[in-house]
Amino acid sequence: MSAFAVFGNPIEHSKSAEIYALFANEIGIKKEYDLKLVSKNNFENLLYNFFKLDGLGANITTPFKEHAYFLCQKLTERAKTARSVNTIKKLNNKILLGDNTDGIGFISDLKRLNWINNNNHITAMTHHDNKSMKINILLIGAGGASKGILLALLTTVVECYIHIVNRTFHKAQTLVSYCHEIGYKNVSCMPLCELADNTNKYSLIVNATTSSMINTIPKIPPTIITPLTKCYDLFYQKQDTSFITWCKKHGSIHCSDGLGMLVEQAAHAFLLWHNLLPSVNPVLNHLRSTLYV
Structure with missing residues (x-):
């Protein structure tokens, strides 16, 4: 029986076990990590049985994060705000603590990319550090992944x-x-079809849709991009995603996919379980070099 596992459906593509093994090897921890394919009908029972036996920690992935929120007896402030859970830790009193590391994983990756400075400003749209300028961010998508990133x-x-x-x-x-x-209050929305009439220029554009998974792009106008606009796609693959390819074509020179976020959120889950924050860059470089090899 493993001490750690990821629960989801589908699950065969998950890199969680590989990431955990690399982190654990660095720290010197020897614990087993499994992939658990579950369904809506058996997720709750299998999760509880996992923790009743030898389970110490679990990652929760699509589509069970919101369900997991209601299965934890205690929640971190991040999980309460997001109303979803992607990481669970069994406390000494057997109580399940739910956390959400997606948001901190995303922010940590922006800092790794130097897209957020030490004062928590996104790099300005001009070469001058005009701190009085309003920084506009565009979030494409309002699904499950969007809430944690937005918050x-x-x-x-x-x-x-x-x-x-x-x-x-x-x-x-x-x-x-x-x-x-x-x-x-500093957040608003508009229909996707009206974005072409929008005159805003954006410091950061985040694609939180699944468009790149099917090699398409959201219907956004190229006029919202400047050479200094940072473009981030939550999806990742070995080559540039379709969204990143489109952004580069229209002038963006600061682009990144979501592999860094994947590793960063896993690092913060590891921190919750073991009170140690592992090194991210070696794992990220390893994954990047072995994607689809």
């Missing part, structure tokens, strides 16, 4: 205004309403 940006990046666009507009409206309810 992380709102709680970390100063002097920013976030616009959300989504193919299904009411999902974006729901996400904006939630942000307003918890006190963040």
Whole structure:
């Protein structure tokens, strides 16, 4: 029986076990990590049985993060705010602590890329450090991945205004309403079809849709991109994703996929379990070199 595991469906593509093994080897920890393919019907029972036996920690991936939120007796502030859980730790009193490391993983990767400075400003759109300038961020997508990223940006990046666009507009409206309810007014949304009429220039554009998985791009106009716009795609692959290819074609020179976020969020899960933060760059470089080899 493994001490750690990731639960999801599908799960065969997951790199969680490989990442954990690399982290554990660096720190000198010898614990087994398994992949658990589960369904909506058996997820709860299998998760509880895992922790009743030898389970110490679990990662939760698609599509069970919101379900896991309701299965934990204790929650971190990050999980409470996101209302979803991607990491669980069994405490000494057998209580399950739920956390969400997606947001901190995303922010940590932006810092690794030097897209966020020490004062938590996104690098300005001009070469001058004009701190009075409003920093506009565009978040494409309002699905499960978007909420954690949005909240992380709102709680970390100063002097920013976030616009959300989504193919299904009411999902974006729901996400904006939630942000307003918890006190963040610097966020709004618009239908994706209206983005072409928008005159904003963006410091950061985040693609939180699954478009790159099927080699397409969201219907966004190239006029929103400048040479200094940072473009981030949550999806990752060995070559540039379709979104990054499109952004480069239209002038962006600062682009990144989501592999760094994957490793960073896993590092913060490892920190929750073992009270040690492992090195990210060696693992990231290893994964990058072995993608689809």
